[in-house]
Amino acid sequence: MMKTGAEILCECLLKEGVEVVFGFPGGVLLPLYDTFPKYPELRHILVRHEQGAAHAADAYARVTGKIGVCLATSGPGATNLVTGIANAYLDSAPMLAITGQVPTFFIGKDAFQEVDITGVTIPITKYNHLVLDAAELAEYIREAIYVAQSGRPGPVLLDIPRDVLQTKTDFVFPEKVDLPGYKPKLFGHPAQIKKASDLINTVERPVIIAGRGVNVSRAFAELKELAEKSQIPVVTTFLGIGCFPESHVLSYGWLGMHGMGYANKAIHHSDLVVAIGMRFDDRATGVVSAFAPQARIIHIDIDAAEIGKNLNADVPIVGDIKNVLQVLNKQITKREHVSWLSQLDEWRAIHPATEVRDHEGLLPQYIIRQIHEVTKGDTIIVTDVGQHQMWAGQYFFYDKPNSFVSSGGLGTMGFGLPASIGAKVGAPHETVWCICGDGGFQMTVQELATMVQENLDINIAVMNNGWLGMVRQWQELIYEKRYFGTQLYNPDFVKIAEAYGIKGVKVNKKIDVRPAIEKAMAHKGPFLIEFVVEPEENVYPFVPPGKTLVEFLEMPSPSGSLKK
Amino acid sequence: MTRKHILVALVQDKPGVLNRIASTLRRRNFNIESIAVGHIEIPHLSRMTITLEGDDAKVEQVRKQLDRVVEVIRISDITYENPVEREMAMIKVKASASTRSEIIQIVDIFRANIVDVSPDSLIIVAVGNQEKVETFIELLRGFGIRELSRTGTIALPRGGAGPLTIDESKPLRHVVEHVLTEEEENLPNW
Structure with missing residues (x-):
């Protein structure tokens, strides 16, 4: 034709x-x-x-x-x-x-x-x-x-x-794809899988690190089976958030620069790391030469070029995660790691990274937790890049796969607002929350018009602290508070929203947080909340650059007692 | 250990392939010593020979990244397979009546060929491994080199089937048909 x-x-x-x-x-x-x-x-x-x-x-x-x-x-x-x-x-x-x-x-x-x-x-x-x-x-x-x-x-x-x-x-629609040089390897090598299962069946302090590859491969059930059968604690990467339910008893948060202290400690003291669909990114590993010093590494990934790129693997397995785990799960035996898991629970008790502390002022962490409570966790969270992104990872609990959308590798400020459009269009029956900072929001603010034109029911939370917060935090902690180029003169975000025809409210006080969130949820169509938050709040834990995962800084006390 | 490596690749003959390969090597900060490309016995396929300096592990890493390029069918590091290596150099060297016979002697020793003679210069073609070609060029330098052009190394592993040998009993063209599994078909579209 x-x-x-x-x-x-x-x-x-x-x-x-x-x-x-x-x-x-x-x-x-x-x-x-x-x-x-x-x-x-x-x-x-x-x-x-x-x-x-x-x-x-x-x-x-x-x-x-x-x-x-x-x-x-x-x-x-x-x-x-x-x-x-x-x-x-x-x-x-x-x-x-x-x-x-x-x-x-x-x-x-x-x-x-x-x-x-x-x-x-x-x-x-x-x-x-x-x-x-x-x-x-x-x-x-x-x-x-x-x-x-x-x-x-x-x-x-x-x-x-x-x-x-x-x-x-x-026009003839080609029925076949003819690419002689393109052959993704889908099934892992049986001998390597055997080696992996032998290790898993004998070690005492194993940890699984689950990355975005689990989401991509949709290997949620297989990951759960592996963790439960062998009683291995699961730590995710930042982009792996949601691939393993965070309410699960074996879930120990996520690792890395702003990961949970107990997750980082678990990896550091483990004797086996089962890395699944992740790539040992520098934000995840800290100083890579001191990453998991006592552990042997099983690295499962579909991309052969990731194996040995940042970290040498003792057992490399190239294949689709779902396929590899299905074979692996048949070979592992039931294990219990009672003392190892209780050690992890002890670390979790002394490093409570996800507790919102008591504080008069409006904390971004408090807002994120309130969004979690109001939505009961049943929403897609889309973030921009910066401090709020880390808090959104820490203070919201993700039980559903692909419910957390964030720019991990590139760290693209300006990602949040347009990404929330894509998320809502892709999942029209889901609630979508777009969490932005005042910096990144202004990088792609024009997409508010797209939301209006398409009448997309997106809830936008702008955390306005008047700073490019993450950079300010580094200037404070690493450059001795020599602040430069990080303070923002901001517009009135509610008026901006109104100019686009979007309803919005400004929230300054804790007491107004919940009603504003509920109002946004009840409203059909886009709704913006500008939260005027504590200006100089820092993200903790924080593994400073050039440090190992266990050298994380925690919130200095006594800036407020931790709410239990 | 840092040493010279020889990578050989079988690639689809499409625009942009050389670009993608060069781009990957540049990104990993490899300096390409030489790269030679030519058609092979099968239509629409080319063979590339890339020589570069590097640490074994780093070269293996970049080899895997090059293998990721969609148009690369196979790529192999044949450094440790004792390959036969050759390159060709064309050298235009100054030659007066008094120096010509000396140059011809050197050409004979190296089994090179004189392919063009003019009153004050000669064009010499030399074939050999990199070391031989370089020694030859050094010897001629004293006479005055006017122009020099080298092809870069090409190489084949010795013995039977090499890593890029195509088994004619098996179809080379890997035809894939993406069929959704039943599970994929029924994915919740939330």
Whole structure:
């Protein structure tokens, strides 16, 4: 059947199960925007900045497990996607970025709005191509989506010139993907799995570190079986939050720079680390040479290039986590680690990282806990980047997979607001809370308009402390309080919301927190709460850079007694 | 241990592949000593030979990262497989009537070839491993080198099947069909 490139693109996206495209039009995309109305099943969400489209697609993918699609025009539109693509790359989110390109006869001539976006995005995509022939478009789309979603997921980019969108060609949806060089290894090596089970069956102080790979592989039941059968405590990474219920008796929080003291101690004193779908990121390990000094390491990951990258593994297993754990679980014996678990409980008692302390002023930690109480934990939390992000990880308890959406690897300020759009669009029946700082909120504030246009029921909490809090904290603790470039002169966030047509309230006092949260929840459509919080509150525990995981700083006393 | 490594890769002949490979090496701060690319006996496939200096573990790490590139079909470090290595150099050297015979003697010793003669210079083609080619160039330096061009190393492991040998009984093209499992089909779309 003869179809234009633009029609082929729409048909292929629909055939691949894509329902939503986050996009922003431009000159070279006009043929596509002229075609969209013919495909009403394909929902187009108009963002206000292409970065927003990328973050929304990223969060959509994390919440649904399906591919997120973002669309931008050539030149500046394409370069505006770059931050969002890098974010998806570092956090392994499956994403298809489609960029318009100047017509083929202009390529390479520095035409108006021409940028070599495939060149720019080489280091931050799994796969990218400039499609020069409409006849090859369907094949490229199929390949790109397959690569993005399989193996270790990640972003892919297709750059499509205007004339390719306009050219009519015979359209056949390719049934097969032909990529001789791409073979994700799905099943772990039996001999390595045997070695792993032998270790698990004999050690005394094991710890599981579960990362985002468990979410990606949907190996929740398998992880639980492994932990319960062998009675191994589970610590997650920051991006692994939610892959193991935090209310579970074997859950011991998450590790790293702002992880729980008891989680870090557990790892430091363990004799076996079972690392599952994680990559020993520097924020997770502290000084890597002193990470888990007494432990042997079993490292399970689908990406062979992660094995031995940051830390040498005694037992490397390359494979899909769900498959590997299914085999592993058959080989492990029932164990009990009574004294080890009671040691961990003791550490948890002396390092209560998740207790909100008694304090007159308005603490961000208190607000997060109140959101947890009002929602009963049944919400998707989307965060921006900074102090509030760490508190959202610490003071909210996550029992549901993929209920925590945050920019971990890249630490992209400005991620929160557009990501909450993607989360809500992906999970329309879930409550979504977007927790932002006053700094990051202003980086992508324009997406408030998108929320209004799409009437998305998103609750936004802006923690206004008048500082770029995380940087200020480092200046305080590491640079002897030489504050520079971190104090913010802020607008009235409620008035900003109102200007966009969004209802909002400002909260200064503890007593008003709960009613405001309830009001936001009761309201249909976007609602913003500006919380004017303690300006110089710090995130603890804190493993300063260059220190090992057990050299964490805790909240200095007596700044208030801990509420038990 | 830091030493010279030889990586050989079988890649799909598509635009951007060389770019992705170079980009990965640059990011890990490897200085590519030489890179040679050419078609092989199977259509649409090329073989790359990359030589670089590096620590064994770091090279193995970057090899795995290069293997991740979608268009890379296979990549192997053949440094320890005692490979046959060759490179070719074309050298244009100054040659007067008084120096010409001496140059020809050196060319003979190294089994190189003179491929062009002009009144005041010669173009010499030399083939050998890197060490031989470099020694040869050093010897000619005294006569005055006008232009020099080298292909970079290509290499094949000795003996039977090498790591990139294609088994013709098995289809090379790995065709994948993504079929959703029943469980994936029924995922809650929350």
